Amino acid sequence: MSSDRPNVLVVMTDQQRFDTIGALGNSQIHxxxxxxxxxxxxxxxxxxxxAPICVPARHSIRTGCEPIRTGYLGNDKRDGAHLEDRxxxxxxxxxxxxxxxxxxxxKFHTTPxxxxxxxxxxLRREVYEEDTGNELSTALGRKDAVHLLPQTNQLPADETFASWVADRTVEQLREDDDRPFFGMASFMWPHLPFAPPEPYDRMYNPDLLANPxxxxxxxxxxxxxxxxxNRSFWNEREDAISDPTARTIRAHYYxxxxxxxxxIGRILDALEAADELENTVLCFVSDHGELLGDHHGWQKTAAFEASVRVPFLLSWPGRLPAGETNDELVSLxxxxxxxxxxxxxxDYRDGxxxxxxxAGDAEPRQRLFAYHEQPSMPPNFTMMVREGDWKYVYMANGGREQLFDVATDPDETTxxxxxxxxxxxxxxNAAVEHLQEREFREALGNDSLAASPFRRLDGVRGGDYPDHPGDLLPESSDEE
Incomplete structure (x- = not known):
């Protein structure tokens, strides 16, 4: 596989927070x-x-274009074939x-x-697809409230989705071809359900981990x-997950x-065995983070750091320095x-x-933007602006605003x-100008950011509860 040009391998996880890498300061994670x-x-x-949710983040990676350019700001189940035209x-x-x-x-999370x-x-494998090896239904059961609780995956560690991704990636790395390769190894974890296999389910002591x-x-x-x-899982019980349970979830997440x-180590070892590790540009990212109980919340979509900030590691032997950190604003x-x-x-597109x-040969980004949900689906549109140490968040639902100094207040509590x-x-004003430049007028109104009266949003559980428990049972006691 030797070539004058390096190989490129992108390794991607789903829903991994930025603060979950040992070398970058988390002394509790292995x-x-x-x-x-x-x-x-x-x-x-x-x-x-x-965009702190799967589909738009992945469309932005594969196109290099902002969500307001792709047109995907939420998990829209729309055919994405037209994106190359755009x-x-x-x-x-x-x-x-x-x-x-x-x-x-x-995992590529496309429609179709x-x-x-x-x-x-x-080689696709989506764990939510019944015909592609659904870990959730075969090993874990329901996907509503149970989906969020800590569990043990009933599959052996060498038969999980993650192991399958590594197996198939290693096979591709061993292909005999004179061309350099571009590969994407896309893991579904640590996306919920929080269900690692043994012994990973008991690797971390919850009592030693922090509360949300x-x-x-x-x-x-x-x-x-x-x-x-929260209501999607717990109805009205927004605080139903206690601190001890939250710590156990974090232990399983880790x-x-x-x-x-x-x-990932198996993939690195395969590159090393093929004498290609030094000739490979290696990038590790996640599509978005996970609140993990922080800010009285779970999952993603929010503009808090735990949800919108991601790990981003880039190795290019001989071209980039080794063992350095860089605090400039970077985007997927x-x-x-x-x-x-x-x-x-x-081809940089919107990046x-x-x-x-x-290397010091190009200017860093001065401002960074992120979005969630379509303005055409009021009142859900949210936009984030990062500039220096400042983070501004606008929520069209009620025209609400937040401003944080993430340097002095990294937990975003003030x-x-x-x-x-x-x-x-x-x-x-920077947000308005950016939307105007991109001609994304749907989010604008009267030369400012559009707002709507505040509205409480309904959660969507795994199924509505009946008026009477017996309503879910067949009339006959013979359920066969």
């Missing part, structure tokens, strides 16, 4: 292989997803056009399921999507990450430019020249909107 990547390259400590070739096709052998393995993304070899960051509920729940997500880390949008730069024909920025109105105004 991630020796993510540490290997961090030690061999650059760790971006202010990396963000352009944005240009998908990343895998762009790399194939540049002479790369391409393969994709794992078999959407053609440009890979020469595309929970202070001002009114501040935490200004974004109505957080209590809505166990899932360590299990994935071990599979920048992956497209990294890969095409390695191919010798850079920046990340490799050039590290609302500064009233104390620093000039900063909020500057970042609000």
């Amino acid at each position: 991630t020796p292989n993510l540490d290997r990547i961090a030690d061999s390259g650059v760790s971006f400590t202010n990396a963000y997803t352009p 944005c240009g070739p998908f990343l895998a096709r762009a790399m194939g056009n540049r002479g790369y052998r391409t393969f994709g393995v794992g 399921y078999d959407l053609e993304l440009g890979y020469d070899v595309h 960051v929970r202070e001002d509920r009114d501040l935490d729940h200004m974004d109505e999507m957080i209590p809505k997500n 166990g899932m990450i360590t299990h994935v880390d071990r599979q 949008l920048d992956l497209f430019g990294v890969a095409t730069t390695a191919a010798g024909d850079p 920046i020249d990340l490799v050039g920025m590290v 609302q500064l909107r009233e104390d620093r109105p000039e900063v909020a105004a500057r970042l609000r």
Whole structure:
């Protein structure tokens, strides 16, 4: 596989928080292989997803375009085939056009399921699809309230989805081909259900882990999507998960990450055995984070750091420094430019020249934007602006605003909107200008950000409860 141009391998997880890598300061988690990547390259400590939910984040990675350009801001089940007309070739096709052998393995979360993304070899496995090995239904049972509780996966560790992704990726790395490769290894974990296999389910002592960051509920729940997500699992019981249970969930969440880390180690070992590790641009990211009980909330969609900030490690032996951290503003949008730069024909689209920025040859990003949900589905649209140490969040539902200094207040517990109105105004205007430049008028009204009267959003549980328990039973006692 030797070539003048390096291989490119993107390793991706689903719903992994930024603060879950041992080498980057989490002394409680065991991630020796993510540490290997961090030690061999650059760790971006202010990396963000352009949308803190699966589908739009993944569309942005494969197109290099912002959600307001792709048109996907939520988990819309719409055919994505038109995206190449709007944005240009998908990343895998762009790399194939540049002479790369391409393969994709794992979760891609597309509609339709078999959407053609440009890979020469595309091995999909989505755990929520009944016909593709549904771990959830075969090993864990229901996906409503039980979905959120800590469990043990009944599959052996070497038969999980994560192991399957590593198995198939290693097979692709062993293919005999003179072309350099571009590969995507996409793991589903640590996305819930929080169910690692043995022994990862008992690797971390919950009593030694921290409780969630929970202070001002009114501040935490200004974004109505957080209590809505809670109600989706727990009806009205927004605080139904106690601190001891939350710590146990965190222990299982960490166990899932360590299990994935071990599979990543198998991939790194295969690259090393093929003498290709030093000739491979290796990038590790996640599509978004997980609140994990912080801010009285669970899951993603929110603009709090635990949800919108992601791990982003980049190793390019001989080109980038090893063992460095970089605190400039970075987005998953920048992956497209990294890969095409390695191919010798850079295309940055809505991202920046990340490799050039590290080298000091390109300007860093001054502002970074993220979004959730369509303005056409009021009142859910949310927009985040990061500039320096400031974070501004706008919620169309009620026209609510938040302002945080994430340097002095990393847990985002102190609302500064009233104390620093000039900063909020500057970042609000920056959001308006950005939407105007991108001609995303749906989120604008009267030359400002559109707002609607506040409305409580209903949660959607795994099934509505009957008026009487017996209503769910058949009339006959013979249920066969």
